[in-house]
Amino acid sequence: MSAGRFRDLLAAEWIKLWSLRSTAWLIGAGTLAIVAFAAQSSLDTYQSWPGFTAMEKAMFNPLDEAFSGVSASLLMIGAGSLGALTIVGEYATGLMRFTLVAVPARHRVVAAKLTVVAVVTLAAGAIISAGTFAVSQAVLSGRGVAVSPGDPGVLRVLAANALLAPVAALTGMGIGALLRHTAAAVVTVCAALVIVPSFFQPTVHQWLNDLYALVPLYVWRTCLGLSELRDNPALPTVAGSWAAFALWPLAAAVVTLIVVRRRDV
Amino acid sequence: MIEVNGLTKRYGAVTAVHDLTFTVRPGHVTGFLGPNGAGKSTTLRMILGLNRPTAGAATIDGRPFARHRAGLRHVGALLDAADVHGGRSAAAHLRALAAGNGLPRRRVSEVLEEVGLAAVARRRIGGFSLGMRQRLGIAAALLGDPPVLMFDEPINGLDPEGVRWVRGLFRRLAAEGRTVLVSSHLMSEMENTADRLVVIGRGELIAEESLAAFAARGAGASVTVRTPDPAELAAVLALEGATVRTDGGDALTVTGVDASRIGELAHQRRIMLHALAPRAASLEEAFMELTADRADHQADVRTGVRPDRRAEALAGGAR
Secondary structure, eight states: OOTTOHHHHHHHHHHHHHTSHHHHHHHHHHHHHHHHHHHHHHHHHHHHGGGOOHHHHHHOOHHHHHSOHHHHHHHHHHHHHHHHHHHHHHHHHSHHHHHHHHOOOHHHHHHHHHHHHHHHHHHHHHHHHHHHHHHHHHHHGGGTOOOOTTSTTHHHHHHHHHHHHHHHHHHHHHHHHHHOOHHHHHHHHHIIIIITGGGOOOOSOHHHHHHHTTOHHHHIIIIITOSSOOOOTTSOOHHHHHHHHHHHHHHHHHHHHHHHHHSOO | OEEEEEEEEEETTEEEEEEEEEEEOTTSEEEEEOOTTSSHHHHHHHHTTSSOOSEEEEEETTBOGGGOSSGGGTEEEESOTTOSOTTSBHHHHHHHHHHHTTOOTHHHHHHHHHHTOGGGTTSBGGGOOHHHHHHHHHHHHHTTOOSEEEEESTTTTOOHHHHHHHHHHHHHHHHTTOEEEEEESOHHHHHTTOSEEEEEETTEEEEEEEHHHHHHHSOOOEEEEEOSOHHHHHHHHHHTTOEEEEOSSSEEEEESSOHHHHHHHHHHTTOOOSEEEEEOOOHHHHHHHHHGGGOSSOOOGGGTOOHHHHHHHHHHHHO
16 A cells, blocks of 8 residues: 555645744745845945955955854744744644554654755755845945855855754754753753854863864854864864764754654653 | 553553453444543553553554554544644644545545535634534544544534534444444443443443443432431331432432332321432443442532532533
8 A cells, every 4th residue: 555655744744834824934034034134234234345444344254244143043043943843833732642643653753754844944044045145245246345156165154054944943853852842942942052052162171162063053153154264273173063063953863753752642 | 443452551650541451343332431530541542552551452453553554544533632733724734644644635625524614624723612623633533534433532512413413423433334432431422322331440441341231230220209208208118128318308219119119108108209200220320330439530429519520520621
């Protein structure tokens, strides 16, 4: 029998995600807000550019106008909450019981959920990354200070910007599976992904630097999000940073799988 | 067919279900009865693999439910009508369930039609009444056209027309050769629906038999008598070999002597009667009698509230 193919489970999760109005609102409004933020910030710079000192002009980073630390934080909180809600929403309402009666193989349900959330947030992240870049560089090219995707490091930054969304979303799902409570999950997502890492600064203690180098937002801020890397042993390496980006969603996927399989519903 | 074998569930020191064994056969509506807190829902969840049993096992058509790939094609279950996300429309809720089992889209409109929700299919579930949610839950259970159906307290929240409809539906499903298990804490709900009963109390099996056999277990027919002189009448009836219960007021409940004989005796002794009412043995009484010592939420005798009424009130309050 063809019933219960993985494709069917993906379809079910897809319908569940998009049949909630909050999904379209969150993704639509979030994307618009971050792109509008890039436009506003670039226009600001465009207007005040003639008044910049030579020093300011030399230090100017056009990618910062497109996608700043604030944008990164907003994107991670939005995507992390979306990931958390896809699983908390099922547990908190009891819908998980219906879902598991329909598909008793829990690992398949989790795999489908992870896949759909990863794909949707990666797409949203890519649109935001490309959109903010296009808008800001179009404005800044008027002053001749724009960069193009072909310039060194730019593609890496764009990829890292886009990947922040699925990294945060899958981590959020793991937190949601553990806590199964809406408010607690969203608060924990904000704290773990954004608030706590924003206090991290490179220090003289290398063990602390190594610890920080495991945190997505920190490695984005100090490495992956910069087109020109500073050569400093206190800062994370590019390879290490990509590993940190992979580590969190993988760990979260494993946690989600174990928790959902073991717990009574 | 549902087979439950030695099923046990303990939560720490509390035993919710203890060594439960019973079989639910196709072609019948089987009532699953027990007072609130007896372990009915826990049992249903263990049968469906949602809760892991501490010991024992359950199978559906010979296999543990968790082995089935497309669950809805094997079992339809309504566990709790509240188990839905209020933000989705009725149609989207069912469409997601259908998609996961590779069921065609038209099944969604078919079951919505069947339960009478076609007109509100696009409305968000959050605005549904409990009765509408029960219908939606029943629609979800019917989605995969399954041979086995389980309903946990499906009557809650339905209006009288809905109750009649759902009874007819259960009987029809059974007549089609399906296995139908319907849980309830109220015997009266079973009287017109079930042919067989599985009765539990405090997580243990009390009875597994036909409705008729179960009714026969209860106290036999009794007669209620009201008289201004209950003490004397009680003494007279006791001489006749009757068992007499008094409520402390002017009423007596008499078993072992029929109404006409009570009337004769009262006439001979010139005892005035205000009422003389024979009552047939009822399922409700059989149920009460068997579960009285095993109900978790016993009403205080002094308040005069019968445990089933109290249970009803509790169930109503919990919604």
